[in-house]
Amino acid sequence: MQRFFVEPHQIDEAAHQIHIIGTDVNHISNVLRMKQGEEVWISDGGQKEYRCAIEAFSADEVLLHIIYAQEPDYELPSRIYLFQGLPKADKMELIIQKAVELGAYEIIPVETKRCVVKLDSKKAAKKVERWQQIAESAAKQSKRMLIPNVHQVLSFKEALKYAESMDIRLIPYELAKGMQETKEILAAIEQGQSIGIFIGPEGGFEEKEVEAAISEGAKPITLGKRILRTETAGLAILSVLMFQLEN
CATH class of the missing domain: 2.40.240.20 (Hypothetical PUA domain-like; domain 1)
Incomplete structure (x- = not known):
């Protein structure tokens, strides 16, 4: 229907x-x-x-x-904010569509040092308008009770500032410690807490960006021994959080 x-x-x-x-x-x-x-x-x-x-x-x-x-209970009990480094081509459309299906509350496009894509204000506004339409379509299809917002494009510094008030901030990073520590970090997340997830573009984050995020309270986590593409990493951690929070 x-x-x-x-x-x-x-x-x-x-x-x-x-x-x-x-x-x-x-x-x-x-x-x-x-x-x-x-x-x-x-x-x-x-x-x-x-x-x-x-x-x-x-x-x-x-x-x-x-x-x-x-009054059905379709929404996750926590608000999840996906801070996504701008990817190449049309990958952002796929990321937004699937992030909405997996329960993300808001998607924030972020311009980082290693982003190949650079958008001026006019192009960024048109992109965000298109991405918001994709979010609405995905929300309709997946029985969401709300349409997740696609934020205007932020710099990495602006994104860290935007995430300041969130209860949990996670940054998947290939040099993060082992899986056991990541499991403990995720297991400690409680229903109702707001969660920010920082995902780098192709090539990942620069070390200084990771250091800046950690200094602001973000916790580095690992997504396993394999290297995931930017369009896979955010969806992987969203899937884990959805499964955990639904319980």
């Missing part, structure tokens, strides 16, 4: 109606070619979702009838 997101002002619980507006109107009417009576899921971007039936169409609105509402 298709899922869409709305703002609270679009929901009229007293009248048992939801008003779909914006680009979703065209998507429902002309792309999906949905008909009156077909059912959809609607998320309010918080904890509540609504099962609805299409009641009527107009040029700029799709009117839904609320069948029932519920």
Whole structure:
């Protein structure tokens, strides 16, 4: 069943109606070619979702009838922030899509020393707009209750500053200590704690960047004996955290 997101002002619980507006109107009417009576899921971007039936169409609105509402437990009990070093080509699109599926709360693109990709403010804004659309599509597909935000591109220094208030900060690093210490660090993470994960671009982080992160409280961890690509590393640690936090 298709899922869409709305703002609270679009929901009229007293009248048992939801008003779909914006680009979703065209998507429902002309792309999906949905008909009156077909059912959809609607998320309010918080904890509540609504099962609805299409009641009527107009040029700029799709009117839904609320069948029932519920408060499912789809979201992880912790907010996970993925600080991703800008990769080459279209790898960021794949990373965002899968990070959203795995429960990331926010994805922050980061420009580091070894990033091959360099974006000026205009290009960065267009990229972020595209990445946000991918995050929304992935959220709809994976039954997320909210659309994870794709932050504006930050420098590594700005990213460390942004992560200051997070409870746990992790930086996978090939020179980190053994797997046992990593297991202990991850096992100590509690539900409800906010978690920042720093992933380097192709070529990884420079040693000075790792030192700066550690000095700000980040804990270096290992992801095993094999070297993972930038588009794999973040998803690997997100998978581990998802499995652990779901329990």
